[in-house]
Amino acid sequence: xxxxKIDIHHVAKLARLALTEQExxxxxxxLTSILSHLDQISSHSLDxxxxxxxxxxxxxxxxxxxxxxxxxxxxxxNAPRRVMDQFHIPKVVE
Amino acid sequence: xxxxxxxxxDLRQKLTSREITSRDVLEDxxxxxxxxxxxxxxxxxxxxxxxxxxxxSVDLTLPLGGIPIGIKDNINVLGEPCSCGSRMLAGxxxxxxxxxxxxxxxxxxxxxxxxxxxxxxxxxxxxENSALALTRNPHDLSRIPGGSSGGSAAAVAGGIAIATxxxxxxxxxxxxxxxxxxxxxxxxxxxxSRYGLVAFASSLDQIGPLTKTxxxxxxxxxxxxxxxxxxxxxxxxxxxxxxxxxxxxxKGLRIGxxxxxxxxxxHAGVSAAVNGAVKKLESLGAIPVEISLPxxxxxxSTYYIxxxxxxxxxxxxxxxVRYGHRSAAATDLLEHYMMTRExxxxxxxxxxxxxxxxxxxxxxxxxxxxxxxxxxxxIRQDFEAAFAAVDIIVSPTxxxxxxxxxxxxxxxxxxxxxDVFTIPVNLAGLPAISLPCGSVQAExxxxxxxxxxxxxxxxxxxLLRVADALEHALxxxxxxx
Numbered sequence: 001x002x003x004x005k006i007d008i009h010h011v012a013k014l015a016r017l018a019l020t021e022q023e024x025x026x027x028x029x030x031l032t033s034i035l036s037h038l039d040q041i042s043s044h045s046l047d048x049x050x051x052x053x054x055x056x057x058x059x060x061x062x063x064x065x066x067x068x069x070x071x072x073x074x075x076x077x078n079a080p081r082r083v084m085d086q087f088h089i090p091k092v093v094e
Numbered sequence: 095x096x097x098x099x100x101x102x103x104d105l106r107q108k109l110t111s112r113e114i115t116s117r118d119v120l121e122d123x124x125x126x127x128x129x130x131x132x133x134x135x136x137x138x139x140x141x142x143x144x145x146x147x148x149x150x151s152v153d154l155t156l157p158l159g160g161i162p163i164g165i166k167d168n169i170n171v172l173g174e175p176c177s178c179g180s181r182m183l184a185g186x187x188x189x190x191x192x193x194x195x196x197x198x199x200x201x202x203x204x205x206x207x208x209x210x211x212x213x214x215x216x217x218x219x220x221x222e223n224s225a226l227a228l229t230r231n232p233h234d235l236s237r238i239p240g241g242s243s244g245g246s247a248a249a250v251a252g253g254i255a256i257a258t259x260x261x262x263x264x265x266x267x268x269x270x271x272x273x274x275x276x277x278x279x280x281x282x283x284x285x286x287s288r289y290g291l292v293a294f295a296s297s298l299d300q301i302g303p304l305t306k307t308x309x310x311x312x313x314x315x316x317x318x319x320x321x322x323x324x325x326x327x328x329x330x331x332x333x334x335x336x337x338x339x340x341x342x343x344x345k346g347l348r349i350g351x352x353x354x355x356x357x358x359x360x361h362a363g364v365s366a367a368v369n370g371a372v373k374k375l376e377s378l379g380a381i382p383v384e385i386s387l388p389x390x391x392x393x394x395s396t397y398y399i400x401x402x403x404x405x406x407x408x409x410x411x412x413x414x415v416r417y418g419h420r421s422a423a424a425t426d427l428l429e430h431y432m433m434t435r436e437x438x439x440x441x442x443x444x445x446x447x448x449x450x451x452x453x454x455x456x457x458x459x460x461x462x463x464x465x466x467x468x469x470x471x472x473i474r475q476d477f478e479a480a481f482a483a484v485d486i487i488v489s490p491t492x493x494x495x496x497x498x499x500x501x502x503x504x505x506x507x508x509x510x511x512x513d514v515f516t517i518p519v520n521l522a523g524l525p526a527i528s529l530p531c532g533s534v535q536a537e538x539x540x541x542x543x544x545x546x547x548x549x550x551x552x553x554x555x556x557l558l559r560v561a562d563a564l565e566h567a568l569x570x571x572x573x574x575x
Contacts, residue, residue: 006452015406015451016413017444018432027448034398034449034507041395041469042461050467051474053297053327054283054523055551060326074190080420087415090430 006031097122099253102161102310109160116149116160119256120207123162127208127254135229136239136249138167139175140208148205156203158317164208164258166246168216169193169301170290171206178292179214179224182418182438193290194322195259195301202317210245210258214440215409216266216294218242219509222499223442230499231274234539237496240270246304247274251542257305257314261291263298264397265491265516268528271304272491272544275530277561278304279311282552283523284329287322295404296327298397298520308529308562312336315554331552339558345379347560350484354390355515361494367532367543368490374567375488375560383484387476390518392469397517398510399453399466406450412438445506474522481550486560489515491528491544495536515546525554527561531568 008028012019019027072085081088097105097119108114124142131137145162152160165171168178170189177184196206213223221229221244229244231237232252239248243260247270250258260267262280271278279302286301293299303314316337321330351372356365376382414420414434421433439447453462480487493512502509519526531545545564549557 008448011448011452011455013432014455015447016410016428016431016435017439017447018429018436019444020436023441023444027445030445030506031449031452034510035452037507038395038399038453038462041392041399041465044392044465044469046465046468046472048468048471048475050464051471052467054474054521055327055329057284057327057329062323062326070190075416077190078187078417080186080414080418089415090424090427092427 006035096126096253098126098256100256101306102158102257102313103307105161105256106158109154116152116154116205117146119160120145120149120162120205123207123254123256130252130254133230133235134232134248134252134254135227136210136245136252136254137164138177138209138211138226138245141174144173145205145207152203152205154203158199158313159203160205161203162205162207162256163199164210164246164249164255165196165206166212166243166258166260167209168212168261168292169195169259171196175209176292177226178216179212179226180438180440180443181225182412184226186419187417191290194287194324194328195318196290198287198317198320204317208255210243210249212245213242214443215292215405216242216261216263217405217442217446219265219269219513220497220502221245221270222503223440225440228499231496233275233541234496237498237541238273240273240492240496242266243304244270247271247276247278250274250276250304250306257303257310259301260304261299261301262520263294264401264520265513267302267304268516268526268544268546269492269513272528273496273542275542276304276306277308277311277527277529278302279315279527280519280525281315281319281554282525284327285319285525285552285554287320287325287328289322289324293408295401296408297404298401308527308558308565309337309340311527312340312558334555336554336558339555340562342559342563343379344375344560344563347380347486348484349375349380349382350385350480350487351382352385352387352390352480352487352489354387355489359493360490361534363534364490364492364494364543367534368545371531371545371564371568372488375564378563378567380560385480385484385487387480387518389469389472389476393473393518393521394511394514396466396469396473396521397513398449399462400470400521402446402450403454403463404450406447406454409443409447442506470521473518477518477522477524485549485556487548489546489548491515491546495534495541495543519548524551525549525557527557529561529565
């Protein structure tokens with residue numbers, strides 16, 4: 001199989017990572033070599049149902065009962081920026 | 095001799111007979127940590143005052159009453175840092191709650207003590223990917239301790255922890271246990287609650303103990319397991335008394351030797367030690383049976399598609415809003431995300447996020463992720479077929495003893511390939527244990543070799559029974575270095 005093509009800038013944007021040019025070059029080379037190895041799998045025809053999970057546990061529900069969780073203070077205690085007891089984020093709408 | 099080199103079993107005996115107090119244990123432990131940790135780099139931090147205060151009120155009649163356990167730095171303990179070895183969380187984050195595994199240990203009387211170094215977000219097999227400290231192998235300070243639970247293994251083997259918790263996604267408990275010379279157990283997926291374990295790959299992650307003896311692993315497992323409503327994948331099944339597996343014979347048990355695992359490319363000293371252990375099992379009355387796990391060659395590829403894919407989704411939560419690092423340079427929301435993550439994550443984490451994002455992205459999903467999920471089924475079916483004929487499967491834990499620090503640093507693919515024997519176990523959700531079975535001489539150092547035992551899902555009893563019998567026959571209980 002030919003060497004996989006990876007558009008590192010596109011993938012980095014999808015992953016919300018601002019790579020430096022040097023990083024982009026470095027990761028591009030490394031990921032190309034890793035993906036060539038992983039292509040071992042994409043070239044196999046695999047006759048089996050896909051499994052997302054090792055154990056047969058599906059649609060686990062718990063009773064819909066109100067219960068105590070973190071308090072507002074506990075939820076906010078690690079916020080890098082907190083304003084008026086809320087998480088602060090950059091402006092999203094003009 | 096320091097109390098820190100004791101086993102849980104010994105300490106419990108001394109605590110309940112009032113020969114010592116849990117304060118004595120903690121103070122002695124803190125003393126040896128201060129002495130040895132500058133060389134070993136196993137601990138990122140510890141809070142003696144907090145632990146002493148907790149030990150004051152601990153009930154010594156509980157099964158693990160007064161025992162301090164070191165915790166890998168990706169498991170939340172109320173009020174303590176939980177950095178995951180990352181700049182993303184170091185110095186800013188404190189846990190607002192106890193993880194499910196920690197709540198269970200507290201109910202058994204454990205005092206959590208100390209935060210142990212790890213590869214950043216558990217991604218790695220050497221602990222060199224920690225952004226915060228360098229952990230060294232207690233048997234040779236120029237070598238890696240393995241990883242990602244390298245701090246947890248080095249602390250136990252180096253005699254500066256009674257026992258510790260680690261997490262295992264592709265071998266992260268078993269491989270450092272093998273390289274440092276202690277016992278490391280990965281329970282069946284779903285045995286131990288993942289609530290409060292910072293998620294790396296949710297369908298593979300499992301918390302487990304690293305200990306000096308198999309008996310200590312059984313004791314800790316007794317308290318770690320059980321259904322937790324807060325983890326929908328935790329299993330609602332009875333927890334047996336795992337110590338009932340100890341001290342029993344293994345006559346007539348069938349020991350599977352997968353031909354795909356006993357291959358060229360394994361270090362000669364590792365082969366010799368593992369083969370010696372297999373002979374020992376035979377001398378105890380076990381019956382070796384050659385088996386085949388035909389899809390073994392797909393394991394590493396399958397894992398390095400599934401784990402990064404899940405990681406890329408799990409680590410999306412580090413967005414600089416609710417916790418962790420936040421870039422001061424950004425001016426709009428997109429830049430805020432991109433800069434925060436660029437500044438907070440280290441190279442291995444970025445590499446895996448990029449890989450995971452790529453294999454899940456439009457046009458590649460079927461070729462990689464879906465294929466990997468199919469391969470995962472085949473790997474699980476290999477084990478199901480094998481366990482129709484055998485009770486336990488045996489292999490080396492790692493194909494080589496501990497490498498030199500920095501040896502594989504610039505070759506991630508070579509490092510990934512070393513996980514070949516531990517990865518299939520996580521993909522199939524099976525329980526497995528690594529215990530010391532010998533050593534390899536290298537440049538004047540004696541480097542431990544680990545043997546891996548794998549059992550059927552939920553059959554930790556057989557796992558512990560065989561491991562305990564082998565440990566006694568080999569007389570390899572890992573004393574302190």
